[in-house]
Amino acid sequence: MVAVADRLRRAQHVCCLIGAGISAESGIPTFRGPDGFWAGRSAFDLATPEAFARDPETVWRFCLWRRSQLVTKRPNAGHHALVAIERLVPQFTLVTQNVDGLHRAAGSANILELHGNLMVDRCTACALETQAATDGGFETIPICPECRAMMRPGVVWFGEMLSLDAIQKADAAARSCQAMLVVGTSSVVHPAAGLAEMARLHGAFTVEINPEETPLSRIMNMCIRMPAGEALPAIVEAMNSSDRG
Numbered sequence: 001m002v003a004v005a006d007r008l009r010r011a012q013h014v015c016c017l018i019g020a021g022i023s024a025e026s027g028i029p030t031f032r033g034p035d036g037f038w039a040g041r042s043a044f045d046l047a048t049p050e051a052f053a054r055d056p057e058t059v060w061r062f063c064l065w066r067r068s069q070l071v072t073k074r075p076n077a078g079h080h081a082l083v084a085i086e087r088l089v090p091q092f093t094l095v096t097q098n099v100d101g102l103h104r105a106a107g108s109a110n111i112l113e114l115h116g117n118l119m120v121d122r123c124t125a126c127a128l129e130t131q132a133a134t135d136g137g138f139e140t141i142p143i144c145p146e147c148r149a150m151m152r153p154g155v156v157w158f159g160e161m162l163s164l165d166a167i168q169k170a171d172a173a174a175r176s177c178q179a180m181l182v183v184g185t186s187s188v189v190h191p192a193a194g195l196a197e198m199a200r201l202h203g204a205f206t207v208e209i210n211p212e213e214t215p216l217s218r219i220m221n222m223c224i225r226m227p228a229g230e231a232l233p234a235i236v237e238a239m240n241s242s243d244r245g
């Protein structure tokens, strides 16, 4: 941890690329693997523009079910440690693939939500975004308060483009950071996974925090095979110690 803390301390800009693994310790299942969200479900029927065009009600019901799961979930030690790191370095960019909003709840400030936010509704016509109601379901599919078109969940589905603004900012952060932490992601979904390769190509010190190996492990400078909720607080502790020392 001391070596990582030292690199973070010396960096002008730290970028963190985050995946579902960080929220596993808050009780939110990851996507892949036997207990993952997609086990026994078809992403094609629940999380694609085609599915929504065919059967918006089913896609909305799936979204409402995921929202109902989130209501009781709280940020964990890993999320809080990222807030602490942000406060200890001159420039910090948190690029997350997670749609659960737990980084914001923890207090992270500079967040890029690459895959959107599950608690946001977005108009299919005018793109107006509204905060989703947290009181559970609805009788009929929500309608845009401005233009009366159908609303959709504010997440990125398979086969859709990411927000150009978010991916451009994430790309710029990956190119300019001196250190990148890649936390809790299987690194198989692009373009997010490509950001770690980009950071490495541009000379950043890259660290993977994940109990499991990933396709990107071999290009990392260092791999910490621990849960995020243990590794990240230990890094913060080491950063604070080096400060005192």
Ligand code: OAD
Pocket: 018, 019, 020, 021, 022, 024, 025, 030, 031, 032, 033, 036, 047, 097, 098, 115, 156, 157, 158, 183, 184, 185, 186, 187, 188, 189, 209, 210, 211, 212, 214, 226, 227, 228, 229
């Ligand atoms: P995955 O489910 O693909 O991967 C989760 C990763 O977290 C795995 O590599 C686990 O080993 C790791 N992990 C599990 N517990 C952990 C812990 N306590 N600490 C650290 N790591 C842990 O999730 P993502 O990589 O985030 O996209 O998936 C990427 C995208 O695919 C998601 O954003 C979602 C999904 O389909 C969309 O919905 C568009």
